[in-house]
Amino acid sequence: MFSRFIASLVVFSSALLFAGKTLADNLAADTWHQIDSANFRIVTNGDPNAVRSLAEDLERYRAVALNLLGANDDGAKLTIYAAADRESYAGLVGEDLSELTNGLFDTTSEGSYALVNLDGRTGERQLEAREFLFHEYTHFLSYNGTTTHYPYWYSEGFAEFMSTMSFGPGREYRIGAIPGERAMTLLYTAPVPLQELLRATVHNTPDEEKGRVYASGWMLAHWIVMKSGKTEEFKQFVKDYNNGADPVEALSKNLGMSIGEIEKVYNEQFQSGSFAMARGEVPANFKSVRPKVKVMSGQQTVVELARFMVKSGYNIDGLKALVKYAESNNVYTPELTAVRADAATRAGDFDSAVHLLARVAPSDRNNFWYQKAQAWLWLNREISSFGGDRSKKMLKKARDKFVQLVNNHSEEAMNWYGLAITMEMLGYPKKQYVEMLEQAYLRAPRELHIAQWMAQELYNQKDAEYFAEVAQPLMLELTNEAEYNQMKNMLAELKPSTGDKAKIQGNAMVKDNKRSSSGTAAKATP
CATH class of the missing domain: 1.25.40 (Serine Threonine Protein Phosphatase 5, Tetratricopeptide repeat)
Structure with a gap:
């Protein structure tokens, strides 16, 4: 029923094989923590102290990014699922998607959320996790509560540009550093030809080419932001793009340069390998507050993971394993029954949803999770009927x-x-x-x-x-x-x-x- 916008960090790795228990079993057996800061709720099975440190950096990043982007602060709190390692990440998104991405951002009618693999692709966990989270949060700030679209190359390229923000002593921040993974992509494959890059979309770009779009998009976005002196003109390009203009013609028109001139600058950046950095200060009104950390119970963990699987639809097959785990480990709850009913309703199995909700005790039926599952069951069942049968x-x-x-x-x-x-x-x-x-x-x-x-x-x-x-x-x-x-x-x-x-x-x-x-x-x- 519900579509999604997906913005992801693309990686290329060999297939991973997980033996023993199912991925869902391993997920549920882990110790999960909830880390709450002013603007983020992070659910993680990673090191809670390291993730709390990341949450502090995210709050600083948010303060700077809102200022740089001129974005509205609507007070929306973003939930982030931070998987400790590749296996945990695969348990949430499925093995296929875990081989292609290290992070995802979704916006749905039930709210927005981000997902990240803390382990990354090297042993530098803290650095990579920070970059992944900054990348995904840039998508959130760019797309939350607005219909503005950015070209694929810029959406991902600008998120990569922002992802390497670092913080120095006092209130200092630095921006413009080269993302190591993207630099390697450019060196080994070469930039995407400019006109092809400008017309690239998430749908017409094969998975194996998306890494090049991210890297090439970063290089072009870096020039626009740091060197072109045409950021205001670029804003008009975005407006024209959203009004259906051809991206190649619109960029040339708004920047006041021929495509050949832009391509020359684009290629010269690659040949020189020199990218400027800038410094600034975190806004003076930003106050750092230590995020709160609490251990999630086994019951809370299973419901959280199950609800994510149903809402996202990434690894819905894992729900059955979670239910078995909950039953065998005495952490089954009425709320998990409602999650299962929601999954059955979305699959069109209304009889199963009715039987599941009937198992919830009357004393629990005033809870939001029950009311919501019941309302959508009743509505979808009538939608599936026709005419006088409703x-x-x-x-x-x-x-x-x-x-x-x-x-x-x-x-x-x-x-x-x-x-x-x-x-x-x-x-x-x-x-x-x-x-x-x-x-x-x-x-x-x-x-x-x-x-x-x-x-x-x-x-x-x-x-x-x-x-x-x-x-x-x-x-x-x-x-x-x-x-x-x-x-x-x-x-x-x-x-x-x-x-x-x-x-x-x-x-x-x-x-x-x-x-x-x-x-x-x-x-x-x-």
Whole structure:
């Protein structure tokens, strides 16, 4: 049901074979810690003292990055799953993905999270883990709560540029260092030809070539940020790119250079191998606070890991092994039953989900984890029925459940989305359920199904300005050719007037303000 945006650190390694117990067994048997700082929640089976030190660096990095990027601080706390080693990482994402990545970032209708392998590819654990975390958090700052898209090469190249930030004495930081892994990639394979790099996407780049895109993107991003003197012009390029402009033509136009001139600079950087560094100071208002560390119980560990597997969908086969482990080690809980019911609902096995939720004692049914699993079971079961077979009684019960979820957990887009779907199926006036849909969109503008539905409703309303704001970035997410062409034709039909185009950026700011003002105070009373 839920799509994802994935930004990952790509590696190339030989296949790894894990013997003995299943990966999920090994994960659950480890000691896991939760490390809480002001803006991060880190769940890890690594060395808690080392990870706490990383959390302190992350807080400093965040303060600098917000300042450098001019990003909004919406107070969102990011959950990071920090796996101690390659085996643990594979237990979370599956063996195939563990061979291709060392870190992942996902944004979903249930919130954003990052995942990182602390062990990296060498023995320098602390250094590599810091770089991986800085890389993934750059994605979070770049994409959280916004529909702005960056070209693949810049998204990854800039994250690599930021990843090598280091801290000196006092409040000093340094930026611009060469990422060792990317330097080796460039030396052994050579940079990607410029026009090919500019048109690269995560979908048209083979896995074996992604390392070159990261490395070449870092080199070009480094020049733009540190030497070009054209950072403001580059911002206009990003706007044009988001409005559908050809990336090669748009970069040349905005930088005021021919592609040949840009390629010359690009290649000269590679030949010289010289990359400038800059120094600065951590903002004076930053106050370092020692993160809190607590050991997670066996029960908490199993539920946390199980919920991650279901939400991410990376290694869903590991759920069965986790359940067996919990049963045999006396750490099984009612909440794990609800997680299993959620997994069954997503798989369309509604009978199993019903039986599982029936096992949860009435005294536990007021918990959020139960209410959410039940609401989505009721709704999805009715969605799978057709016409007269749908039960209005059950839909009304689902509606009431979603109202309760929205009013108590309004930060989750998924709750608003479920309420919007239920209200539409019950025949509510369009204006009422679209208001609920918009609240979901404002909280998760990159969730594909939410954005597609929002775009369709705006198209039906002939709201050219708002439709363009939603549809333009959505087109950069669509990989289905038919869906892409349909959205392109809809945009052409409702093309905003010149005056409307000038308003779109301001309209986006209004929507951002509407989101922040709705916040936890937003209430649903259909």
